[in-house]
Amino acid sequence: MKMTSRMIALTVVVVILGGILLAMALGVWRTESTKQAAKFSSGAFAGVSNPADIRGSYSFTDVERNFNVSADILAKAFAVDTTVKAAGAYLAKDLETIYTNVADGAGEVGTDSIRWFVALYLGMPYTPEESTYLPNPALQALRDAGKVTDEVFQQLKLRSVSPSTVVPAAAQAEHVESSTDRTIKGITTFADLLTWGMTQAEVEKAIGGAMPSRTIKLRDYFVEKGLEYSTYRTKLQEIINTL
Amino acid sequence: MNRKKSVSQRIRLAVQIVFFVLVALVVAAHSLEESGITIPLLQGASLHAICPFGGVVSLYQYITAGTFVQKIHDSSFWLMIIVFVTAILLGPVFCGWACPFGSFQEWIGKIGRKIFKKKYNRMIPLKLDRVLRYLRYLVLVWVVIMTAVSAKLIFSDFDPYYALFNFWTGEVAITGFISLGLVILLSLFVERPFCKYACPYGALLGLSNLFRIFKLRRNSVTCINCKACDKACPMNITVSTVAAVTDHQCISCLICTSEAACPVPSTVEFNTHALEQNTQEVAK
Structure with a gap:
């Protein structure tokens, strides 16, 4: 059987675009995260949502829904300005913009900071990246809530920065x-x-x-x-x- | 290339434009959506979400943890499967007809062709070129392993395709811009340099040339050995000496076929069986 350019063009368009349309029709075409964090597969936390799976596209509300850490606590911990927008509307990746260069090149506050904070808050295991920092109010929130010991608090202070709020x-x-x-x-x-x-x-x-x-x-x-x-x-x- | 023959390439160009514009619109719509602006009848998506290679690099994590690598979603997985179907049928037809970055290099290459004329795409020494052609497999192995280890899209910081369609977003790493600049520059000398030497997805799809159902075949009986097919091939494949092209670099663009470069009808074409059979049947 011969394939001409017209037949190939038709095949490419029909198979690729048709395939996409079919996937859409079947409801399996998803171009965004379902905002459902993966769960620990083993260990003491098996079956519980894993903070390591928090994505940059997660809003504070998504984090609250998955981990039961309220958006208000997150907003306070990361010193975001809730007069600009509601606490729950902030995205994890917004922190990267808000805290640009805040650690003076030594590190950064971003999505990984949220993962780390949530893990500390819930007492779950998580190893942050070496460049990840937490804002001071996050440390304060952890201590106030009795989530970290003084010893851990002192260690965390070494990787903390002053909050940088939504300012130029x-x-x-x-x-x-x-x-x-x-x-x-x-x-x-x-x-x-x-x-x-x-x-x-x-x-x-x-x-x-x-x-x-x-x-x-x-x-x-x-x-x-x-x-x-x-x-x-x-x-x-x-x-x-x-x- | 006479008028009839150029028709096949016009058809391909039309398909390339459709996919290029579609991807550009979807990515632009996604950026606008993040700013709170929606375009009617157009659903935005990130470039990662509509890149079939995202499905490939996510395979390990999907099998071991049941989740996708960050920024990859179900859509990448479906596209991966869809493109594999086309590859099983026709080889890397995705590269030659649909990939917007392949098309982009090809269009830049037209400027290079005007500047260097016959020297264009023939400047790299053959021995060096042969070795460099396998570089993309190293890139493929590196990307797949590093993505599996880190669960992050390692390649996006170096991906010129991502840089091209996201240059205004502030999300492109400097290495991405360097890659893009390099590819644009090289495209003035070499046809599809990224496809030939660095594209990990092209490397993977290229393997389908070994087993595709419709093979690019040459009829040795009617072939006049003019080597027009060799000269026309953008990937510098020698078509004139083989019965069927199995070279991992073929992108199924049809430029070498009797619909375009080959001056003899039905001598180089996509077919499921050897073309000599047709000649013998006609002779009978």
């Missing part, structure tokens, strides 16, 4: 710098205060109201409120110095 890259660089000497400056944000160990309740008590978005600089906040920035700076600095 230039501002992020300032942000990281400002969080190293724990001195309140004009560029210090509310996220820095949390990083340095203050709780949200302590901040709100000190400023006498609800804490705004974490990305907002202290100076901008007090100026906008018509309050004297230097007074509050001193007050907050005193609290920071005691931590």
